[in-house]
Amino acid sequence: MAMNRKAFYDALRPTLGALTQANVVGFELVLDEAAKRRTPIHDLAYILATAWWESGKTMQPVREAYWLSEDWRRKNLRYYPFYGRGLVQLTWEDNYRRVGGFYGIDLVGHPDKAMEPALSVRILFDGMEQGWFTGKDLDDYIDGIDEDDDEDLREYANARRIVNGTDRQIEIGRLALMFEGALTSARYSASMQPDDPGVEPGDQSPRLSRGAIITIILGVAIAAALFFILR
Incomplete structure (x- = not known):
C-alpha cells in the first residue's frame, strides 16, 4: 500500500500551520528519497525534523x-x-x-x-546515516523500536548530537515526534516500493500501481472466461 501523502500533510498543519509550495516541494524530495532507501520510520522522522529546523523551516537548501x-x-x-x-x-x-x-x-x-536540492537531500540522508557531520549517526541514538513518547523523545533529543551537540535538542526532538505521528497517519512503511506514487497533497484518492492494474485486468479476464465455460 502506498503512503497517503495527503494524510501526511493534513497531520502536519495543526503544528506547522499553512505550508508553502516550497515547503511541499522540499518534503516531497525527502519522502521520495526515503522511499528509495526504505528508510525506517523513526530515522525518517528525525531526518525530517532536522531538515525542517536546519533549513529555517523552509525545507529548501x-x-x-x-x-x-x-x-x-x-x-x-x-x-x-x-x-x-x-x-x-x-x-x-x-x-x-x-x-x-x-x-x-x-x-x-x-x-x-x-545548494542543489537533489544533492542536498542525498547529503542529508548519507550524512546522518554515516556520521559525516560529527562522527555520530542515526544508529547511535535511534533503536527503531516503537516505544512510548517519552522514550522516543529521549532518543530523538540525544540524536541532535548527529548534527550539532545538544543545541535545541528537546525542541527538535518534539518536532521528530510530530513527524513520526504524521508518517504513521499516512501509513508510511519502510517496506513500500520506491516507485509507489502515493497521494499528492491535493489529491483525495490513492493511485493504483501498474502491478495492481494488471492484477485487476487478469482477474476480470479469468472471471469472464469461467462465466462462458460454466454457463
Missing part, C-alpha cells in the same frame, strides 16, 4: 547566516567559502572535499553545488 549578505560571509567567516550550505549545513573545506569525493563531484571547486 539554505546558506549559513542566510539572512546576511555574501559580502558579510566573506569578511566574517574564517572558513569562507566553505561555509554551511544545504538542508543540513555542510561546513569546512575538508568536508566539502570528502563529500565531493564520495559522490564524484568537485565540491571544493564548486561549493555552491551543495
Whole structure:
C-alpha cells in the first residue's frame, strides 16, 4: 500500500500551520528519497525534523547566516567559502572535499553545488546515516523500536548530537515526534516500493500501481472466461 501523502500533510498543519509550495516541494524530495532507501520510520522522522529546523523551516537548501549578505560571509567567516550550505549545513573545506569525493563531484571547486536540492537531500540522508557531520549517526541514538513518547523523545533529543551537540535538542526532538505521528497517519512503511506514487497533497484518492492494474485486468479476464465455460 502506498503512503497517503495527503494524510501526511493534513497531520502536519495543526503544528506547522499553512505550508508553502516550497515547503511541499522540499518534503516531497525527502519522502521520495526515503522511499528509495526504505528508510525506517523513526530515522525518517528525525531526518525530517532536522531538515525542517536546519533549513529555517523552509525545507529548501539554505546558506549559513542566510539572512546576511555574501559580502558579510566573506569578511566574517574564517572558513569562507566553505561555509554551511544545504538542508543540513555542510561546513569546512575538508568536508566539502570528502563529500565531493564520495559522490564524484568537485565540491571544493564548486561549493555552491551543495545548494542543489537533489544533492542536498542525498547529503542529508548519507550524512546522518554515516556520521559525516560529527562522527555520530542515526544508529547511535535511534533503536527503531516503537516505544512510548517519552522514550522516543529521549532518543530523538540525544540524536541532535548527529548534527550539532545538544543545541535545541528537546525542541527538535518534539518536532521528530510530530513527524513520526504524521508518517504513521499516512501509513508510511519502510517496506513500500520506491516507485509507489502515493497521494499528492491535493489529491483525495490513492493511485493504483501498474502491478495492481494488471492484477485487476487478469482477474476480470479469468472471471469472464469461467462465466462462458460454466454457463
